[in-house]
Amino acid sequence: DAGVIQSPRHEVTEMGQEVTLRCKPISGHDYLFWYRQTMMRGLELLIYFNNNVPIDDSGMPEDRFSAKMPNASFSTLKIQPSEPRDSAVYFCASSFGGLAFFGQGTRLTVV
Amino acid sequence: GENVEQHPSTLSVQEGDSAVIKCTYSDSASNYFPWYKQELGKGPQLIIDIRSNVGEKKDQRIAVTLNKTAKHFSLHITETQPEDSAVYFCAASSGSARQLTFGSGTQLTVLP
Numbered sequence: 641d642a643g644v645i646q647s648p649r650h651e652v653t654e655m656g657q658e659v660t661l662r663c664k665p666i667s668g669h670d671y672l673f674w675y676r677q678t679m680m681r682g683l684e685l686l687i688y689f690n691n692n693v694p695i696d697d698s699g700m701p702e703d704r705f706s707a708k709m710p711n712a713s714f715s716t717l718k719i720q721p722s723e724p725r726d727s728a729v730y731f732c733a734s735s736f737g738g739l740a741f742f743g744q745g746t747r748l749t750v751v
Numbered sequence: 752g753e754n755v756e757q758h759p760s761t762l763s764v765q766e767g768d769s770a771v772i773k774c775t776y777s778d779s780a781s782n783y784f785p786w787y788k789q790e791l792g793k794g795p796q797l798i799i800d801i802r803s804n805v806g807e808k809k810d811q812r813i814a815v816t817l818n819k820t821a822k823h824f825s826l827h828i829t830e831t832q833p834e835d836s837a838v839y840f841c842a843a844s845s846g847s848a849r850q851l852t853f854g855s856g857t858q859l860t861v862l863p
Contacts, residue, residue: 644794673851683795739785739800740797740849743794
């Protein structure tokens with residue numbers, strides 16, 4: 641298995657634009673997590689899914705953030721409209737049996 | 752919710768020496784404690800984990816200890832090598848979802 645695959649690896653966008661981050665979890669994993677990493681706040685859990693169903697989105701910072709998982713092999717995290725303070729590295733992770741594996745992340749820069 | 756504190760934030764050791772990173776957690780219901788290594792530009796990589804029914808686990812040069820009474824756990828790396836240089840994160844979780852609460856990370860530098 642290629643592991644958790646995220647795209648794009650880097651994204652630079654202007655303030656106010658919509659940004660969509662994509663994630664393909666490891667096949668067979670039943671949980672999917674979205675994390676955000678910044679110097680100030682470290683690794684923060686934004687939202688997680690179980691069998692494609694959102695379970696806890698209490699970490700989503702604002703209504704500008706939304707996440708979907710239309711099927712077991714794909715998830716998106718959308719920011720609309722984006723703001724400079726959203727600049728961070730966003731990680732997707734998937735797990736089965738408690739072992740979580742992370743993707744390489746998407747470095748988002750909002751200018 | 753869970754709160755995980757990690758220290759030190761930075762650690763420099765000479766190649767061949769040992770390194771120890773310590774974490775404490777607040778939620779007594781937490782029962783799973785993984786450690787992740789993050790190299791520059793990459794995602795966190797699981798290197799070892801321990802469950803609450805075990806006090807110690809070892810994998811080659813890496814070991815983790817858990818003290819449930821005191822709510823702390825530690826990562827021990829022996830015979831450090833330059834390639835061990837990275838940021839190390841501890842984490843804690845409970846429940847079936849295993850959503851992780853991370854410590855703030857330790858930048859380990861192994862000096863040749």
